[in-house]
Amino acid sequence: MTYWRYIILVALVFAVSACCNNEDPILDDLRAVFVPQLPAHVEPMTIPDYNPMTKAKVQLGKMLFYDPILSLDSTISCSSCHDPNLAFSDPRPFSLGVGGATGLFPEQRRNAMALFNIQNDRFLFWDGAIFAEDGAFDELEIQSLKPILNEVEMINTLEEVNRRLKQDPVYVEQFEIAFQDTVKDIYIAMALASFERMLVSYETKYDLYFERGLDSTVFTEQEWRGFKVFFDEREGKLHAECFHCHGGPNLDDPGLTFRNNGLFPSNDPFGEDLGSFRIFGDEVGFKVPSLRNLSFTAPYMHDGRFQTLDEVLDFYQQGGDPNNINRDNLMRTMGFTDEEKADLKAFLLSLNDTAFVTNPELRP
Numbered sequence: 001m002t003y004w005r006y007i008i009l010v011a012l013v014f015a016v017s018a019c020c021n022n023e024d025p026i027l028d029d030l031r032a033v034f035v036p037q038l039p040a041h042v043e044p045m046t047i048p049d050y051n052p053m054t055k056a057k058v059q060l061g062k063m064l065f066y067d068p069i070l071s072l073d074s075t076i077s078c079s080s081c082h083d084p085n086l087a088f089s090d091p092r093p094f095s096l097g098v099g100g101a102t103g104l105f106p107e108q109r110r111n112a113m114a115l116f117n118i119q120n121d122r123f124l125f126w127d128g129a130i131f132a133e134d135g136a137f138d139e140l141e142i143q144s145l146k147p148i149l150n151e152v153e154m155i156n157t158l159e160e161v162n163r164r165l166k167q168d169p170v171y172v173e174q175f176e177i178a179f180q181d182t183v184k185d186i187y188i189a190m191a192l193a194s195f196e197r198m199l200v201s202y203e204t205k206y207d208l209y210f211e212r213g214l215d216s217t218v219f220t221e222q223e224w225r226g227f228k229v230f231f232d233e234r235e236g237k238l239h240a241e242c243f244h245c246h247g248g249p250n251l252d253d254p255g256l257t258f259r260n261n262g263l264f265p266s267n268d269p270f271g272e273d274l275g276s277f278r279i280f281g282d283e284v285g286f287k288v289p290s291l292r293n294l295s296f297t298a299p300y301m302h303d304g305r306f307q308t309l310d311e312v313l314d315f316y317q318q319g320g321d322p323n324n325i326n327r328d329n330l331m332r333t334m335g336f337t338d339e340e341k342a343d344l345k346a347f348l349l350s351l352n353d354t355a356f357v358t359n360p361e362l363r364p
């Protein structure tokens with residue numbers, strides 16, 4: 001008797017494991033953990049322990065990024081202010097939220113930042129308002145629910161977003177594939193952040209220069225002259241000084257300091273934006289933006305005051321506005337000539353990554 005029981009039990013165990021041993025290669029592939037590979041001259045990507053990357057999360061994050069379902073009246077998606085054709089930036093000086101909403105305060109009236117190579121940034125936003133606990137590297141997760149709730153952006157609630165997503169069978173299935181669970185706030189954040197980690201832009205001549213062991217022949221002669229102006233420093237005499245603030249492979253300040261390049265006065269009738277002062281109470285500074293993809297990310301600066309790169313370079317040639325009391329010491333009349341200015345511009349344009357702005361995998 002016991003013997004027969006034993007046989008039946010064994011048979012059952014076999015049957016169950018055969019039926020449910022989840023050998024679906026497509027699902028396995030979607031759930032397999034991967035780390036996006038970056039070129040050798042770039043720091044490896046930091047990914048929070050609790051949110052390893054999978055194709056399923058990236059796919060879901062992409063759906064959410066492009067879906068106006070997240071906004072109050074279903075009119076605005078992340079991509080309304082972060083356009084993939086424009087390196088995920090906004091051509092309007094100030095972005096408009098649901099129903100044309102803008103804020104009264106300067107910090108609610110900023111130029112939407114381009115989104116790429118932000119995976120390792122310690123701070124997000126022009127003023128650094130978003131940052132993670134030391135070593136958590138999850139500022140993208142922290143950030144991603146804010147636009148949904150923001151009173152001048154999507155003006156929605158998480159309860160409402162959850163309700164809508166749970167009513168949509170496609171989303172219910174996608175959450176199940178990505179998280180083996182139903183829709184939840186934290187999963188929305190994790191999926192959006194996973195998609196944003198795929199926004200990687202390292203296919204420019206500048207990258208080729210590193211990949212070929214500092215080979216300057218990847219540039220045209222003019223671009224190379226501009227490169228040297230950009231990275232030049234003349235003893236006791238200001239030259240272009242760009243690299244002090246726009247450094248490293250990404251030509252930004254990897255988020256550790258906020259700088260003031262002497263913009264003044266604000267072009268915003270509602271007053272001056274105090275930038276990082278508002279958050280940290282020390283200096284009035286701004287996050288140093290990457291100089292990649294500038295052909296796509298106009299207008300420039302936190303308040304979108306400059307429409308063209310020529311305007312930007314004229315501004316730098318003068319060293320910013322002396323009436324700005326917070327202007328960095330590096331910003332004084334910079335001794336670069338008009339010819340050097342043209343060279344600088346050529347170098348800046350060599351930092352465009354067309355493969356990135358046309359990458360079909362980053363589109364809906």
Ligand code: HEC
Binds near residue numbers: 065076107152153
């Ligand atoms: C109404 C326009 C608007 C919408 C919609 C919007 N953003 Fe933004 N985004 C902005 C603006 C403006 C900033 C700069 C904010 C600041 O500095 O205060 C910004 C900044 C960011 C940053 C910081 C980038 C950096 O380099 O620091 C991230 C990341 C981001 N947005 C992601 C998203 C995601 C994800 C969504 C959708 C859930 C979204 N945004 C929806 C306008 C928008």
Ligand code: HEC
Binds near residue numbers: 285302303
């Ligand atoms: C003292 C630090 C500093 C120096 C030096 C500096 N920049 Fe900047 N740059 C900044 C900061 C900070 C911003 C953002 C300012 C803001 O919006 O308030 C910026 C913004 C820019 C932008 C606009 C990018 C965008 O997406 O809006 C360009 C282009 C630029 N800088 C190019 C240069 C060039 C070229 C040089 C050298 C001639 C240079 N910068 C020197 C700090 C600096």
